[in-house]
Amino acid sequence: MRTEPVSVIDMNHTEPYSTDMNSVDAAHFRSVLSSYPTGVVVVCADSPRGPVGMSCNSFTAVSLSPPLIAVCAADTSTTWPGIREAGRFCVSVLASDSAEICAQFARKGADRFAGVDVRPRSHGPAIGNAAAWLDCELYDEIRAGDHTIALGRVVALERREEAAPLVFWASKYGTVASLPVEELMMTTPSTRYRMPVGFGPAPGPRQKADGTEWTAEQTGTMRQEFVTLDFLGRAEQLERLLPPGFRLRGEPVVSVQLGFFRDLYWLAGRGYGVLHPLIPVTYEGRTETIEGNYMPVIWEGLADAVVTGRDELGFPKLAADFADLDVDLEHGSVTGTASWLGFEFFSAALAGLTEVRDARPPAGAPMITFKYVPRTGRHGAGGADIAHVTTGAAAANGGGQAAGKNPAGGYRRWEGAGELTWHHAKFEQLPTTFHVVNGLADLDVVEYRGAAYFQAALPGHVISGDGQRIVEPAEDLRHAAF
Numbered sequence: 436m437r438t439e440p441v442s443v444i445d446m447n448h449t450e451p452y453s454t455d456m457n458s459v460d461a462a463h464f465r466s467v468l469s470s471y472p473t474g475v476v477v478v479c480a481d482s483p484r485g486p487v488g489m490s491c492n493s494f495t496a497v498s499l500s501p502p503l504i505a506v507c508a509a510d511t512s513t514t515w516p517g518i519r520e521a522g523r524f525c526v527s528v529l530a531s532d533s534a535e536i537c538a539q540f541a542r543k544g545a546d547r548f549a550g551v552d553v554r555p556r557s558h559g560p561a562i563g564n565a566a567a568w569l570d571c572e573l574y575d576e577i578r579a580g581d582h583t584i585a586l587g588r589v590v591a592l593e594r595r596e597e598a599a600p601l602v603f604w605a606s607k608y609g610t611v612a613s614l615p616v617e618e619l620m621m622t623t624p625s626t627r628y629r630m631p632v633g634f635g636p637a638p639g640p641r642q643k644a645d646g647t648e649w650t651a652e653q654t655g656t657m658r659q660e661f662v663t664l665d666f667l668g669r670a671e672q673l674e675r676l677l678p679p680g681f682r683l684r685g686e687p688v689v690s691v692q693l694g695f696f697r698d699l700y701w702l703a704g705r706g707y708g709v710l711h712p713l714i715p716v717t718y719e720g721r722t723e724t725i726e727g728n729y730m731p732v733i734w735e736g737l738a739d740a741v742v743t744g745r746d747e748l749g750f751p752k753l754a755a756d757f758a759d760l761d762v763d764l765e766h767g768s769v770t771g772t773a774s775w776l777g778f779e780f781f782s783a784a785l786a787g788l789t790e791v792r793d794a795r796p797p798a799g800a801p802m803i804t805f806k807y808v809p810r811t812g813r814h815g816a817g818g819a820d821i822a823h824v825t826t827g828a829a830a831a832n833g834g835g836q837a838a839g840k841n842p843a844g845g846y847r848r849w850e851g852a853g854e855l856t857w858h859h860a861k862f863e864q865l866p867t868t869f870h871v872v873n874g875l876a877d878l879d880v881v882e883y884r885g886a887a888y889f890q891a892a893l894p895g896h897v898i899s900g901d902g903q904r905i906v907e908p909a910e911d912l913r914h915a916a917f
């Protein structure tokens with residue numbers, strides 16, 4: 436076998452390479468190169484003789500500035516001369532369900548456009564359900580052996596994010612579905628999936644039913660109605676609730692918030708009840724230190740909010756039932772409760788409430804939560820899949836942060852005194868969450884530090900949780916005991 440390398444430097448050969456391929460057998464060449472997986476594009480143009488198009492897997496990105504792509508067209512192609520004459524073309528990156536379209540656009544003598552969803556674009560016909568489209572001007576052509584390297588200057592491009600690509604490998608069509616799910620998701624980085632993933636991207640705070648994103652205007656106005664009760668606790672008791680990396684910040688004053696979010700755009704106008712304590716902390720992560728309020732648990736009254744918020748935001752959410760707050764402002768009192776499985780585990784009573792004139796929402800500190808997803812396995816063996824902190828500037832903390840950042844239209848606030856009770860629970864009453872309620876019920880209230888009732892109207896998007904992000908822990912906590 437000859438070892439002399441085939442020259443690939445001189446692309447401007449005017450003569451085709453000899454067909455003996457320097458003794459590299461053509462079939463062998465094809466077969467070995469078929470081990471290289473590619474996507475497939477269909478290149479279409481409005482030629483002087485009508486629409487033309489051909490399948491190509493020789494597509495590649497070439498240059499960022501100017502934005503250039505390339506396809507290699509065989510000298511034998513009868514389609515390419517029409518595209519050349521048009522001087523412009525549209526590249527459709529085929530989606531995973533388009534193997535038949537690919538075959539059709541390679542078939543000699545066939546009406547390649549028959550039965551295909553074709554849409555006109557500025558630079559030529561486009562395959563309707565493609566994964567991406569690139570509108571190109573023909574930039575240059577370089578002779579290379581028995582092919583022409585055609586360079587296209589991209590003038591416009593678009594991507595259908597939820598579409599998986601068609602893959603061509605070993606002369607067969609396939610998809611990337613056999614890749615690990617995380618890798619599949621990384622191909623569509625701005626598309627959200629959650630369990631169950633087989634049904635495609637998930638709608639939710641970011642997406643409308645048709646997959647497009649909500650604009651701030653479309654999210655409308657949401658309403659909040661909350662009571663907040665502050666009490667001075669004991670530092671040593673509160674410290675026990677903190678995961679590694681957290682320490683108490685300032686006086687150990689716990690703020691407990693109970694209330695409702697209403698008119699939420701991402702729930703098609705529905706709302707739900709919320710209950711959570713906040714503990715003032717400093718968190719020291721691997722690269723950043725955050726002063727904020729740690730939320731050790733949050734109960735919510737709607738499964739959709741619980742599930743999505745645990746998965747996406749990393750909030751430690753549990754389910755609860757909330758009766759409407761019993762509000763009697765004439766007599767300055769508000770009471771509220773939370774229960775689960777018929778067991779009332781929390782009650783709050785505020786009295787002596789008077790309205791604060793020209794009230795402004797307090798500027799709260801950012802909320803910090805600890806996201807923990809246990810590994811699947813017997814009795815929790817194997818630790819966690821995920822154990823890290825998440826934080827966000829505008830989150831569902833009952834007003835402080837969100838309201839502080841977004842001066843509310845209808846903010847009204849009444850202040851007075853109040854008391855709260857966490858009712859100790861037995862296993863039989865709250866089989867999977869009694870330890871959480873009891874952990875809070877065991878906290879001493881050294882003294883109450885005031886109570887408030889507020890109503891607010893906020894831009895709908897402030898509790899979408901889109902600002903939530905990961906803070907890397909200083910140490911790997913996936914095998915930690917807390």
Ligand SMILES: Cc1cc2nc3c(=O)[nH]c(=O)nc-3n(C[C@H](O)[C@H](O)[C@H](O)COP(=O)(O)O)c2cc1C
Nearest residue numbers: 489490491492493507508509512513514515540541
């Ligand atoms: C998966 C696949 C990839 C192809 N890639 C190319 C390519 O990169 N360049 C090319 O000239 N032809 C390629 N072809 C062949 C063309 O699609 C088409 O069959 C060929 O151009 C002959 O038709 P024509 O005379 O109408 O051009 C490919 C075909 C298939 C099925």
